[in-house]
Amino acid sequence: MAAPGEWVIETDDLSLVYPARGGRPAVRAVDGVTLRVATGEILGVLGESGSGKSTLALAFAGNAQKGRPVEGFPQQAGGTLTVMGRPTASLSSRARDRLTGQVGYLSQNAGDRLDPNLTVGEAVAEPLYERDRRFDRKEAGRLVATLVDGVQLPLSTLLKQTWELSAGQRQRIALARSLVLEPRLLIADEPARGVDVLVRRSVLELLRTLQVDRRFSAVVVTSSVAEARAVADRIAVLRAGHLVGVGGIDDVLDDTVDPYVKVLSQTTPIDIIPPESRRPKQHRLD
Numbered sequence: 001m002a003a004p005g006e007w008v009i010e011t012d013d014l015s016l017v018y019p020a021r022g023g024r025p026a027v028r029a030v031d032g033v034t035l036r037v038a039t040g041e042i043l044g045v046l047g048e049s050g051s052g053k054s055t056l057a058l059a060f061a062g063n064a065q066k067g068r069p070v071e072g073f074p075q076q077a078g079g080t081l082t083v084m085g086r087p088t089a090s091l092s093s094r095a096r097d098r099l100t101g102q103v104g105y106l107s108q109n110a111g112d113r114l115d116p117n118l119t120v121g122e123a124v125a126e127p128l129y130e131r132d133r134r135f136d137r138k139e140a141g142r143l144v145a146t147l148v149d150g151v152q153l154p155l156s157t158l159l160k161q162t163w164e165l166s167a168g169q170r171q172r173i174a175l176a177r178s179l180v181l182e183p184r185l186l187i188a189d190e191p192a193r194g195v196d197v198l199v200r201r202s203v204l205e206l207l208r209t210l211q212v213d214r215r216f217s218a219v220v221v222t223s224s225v226a227e228a229r230a231v232a233d234r235i236a237v238l239r240a241g242h243l244v245g246v247g248g249i250d251d252v253l254d255d256t257v258d259p260y261v262k263v264l265s266q267t268t269p270i271d272i273i274p275p276e277s278r279r280p281k282q283h284r285l286d
């Protein structure tokens, strides 16, 4: 258990709302969530569709505020959220930009959203130049090559256009891109959702390997116990915006009386990676 001050994310009774817009009623997507993420751990977030996982991930990446939010982002309607020591509710826009720049965010479809006009090398390096137009080219090349190697793709990939890659390769490149600014915290929202089941696991295992090597903290939204086991130290389970379990995976699955968690806990054993196999030894190149 981490000592006080070693939490990279802390929420207390956090509620997140999408305000009413254009005739649509307001939606309370997250309701009264209290949890903490320790420095250096990966917290997996599980829950059925619509339970509030993506909304929580957006807030953890620094995108929720007290005032009226940008379209698509939630409003912090109650409670507190502190990310890397900074309460997020009423940051100035400059402080918010600084925070969102320090947190890596990987969305479900990040691979598909890579600019098709860029080479892979340019796509991975782009955040460096968005932050500092005069960033040293040699240093950028070194960082990008290390990351592309880290996501288990050959360096020849750097010269390809992003559209030339498979969906799984694109998602790996998106993972590399989300790490190029060397974030202390990565928020990954179902980072392998769009890719097929086998490749999906390899993306998650890669994320785990990179996290061990680079020692960042992470919150990873996943859709199955197997994926959570492959990647997370602890899990938090959401149901209809409420936190219904948090802790070690087996403890949460054993202890709960929540019907959704019960269903999760009955996932067939074949779907579950045994602990001794969690550290990937080899990666397939897809």
Ligand SMILES: Nc1ncnc2c1ncn2[C@@H]1O[C@H](COP(=O)(O)OP(=O)(O)OP(=O)(O)O)[C@@H](O)[C@H]1O
Residues within 6 Å of the ligand: 018, 027, 028, 029, 047, 048, 049, 050, 051, 052, 053, 054, 055, 056, 071, 072, 073
């Ligand atoms: N931009 C938005 N505007 C209004 N309501 C939204 C918005 N995004 C999500 N919601 C609503 O908030 C609730 C939680 O959605 P959220 O996407 O966080 O759930 P989720 O657990 O990530 O679901 P999924 O697994 O399907 O991605 C749902 O009722 C959803 O309809």
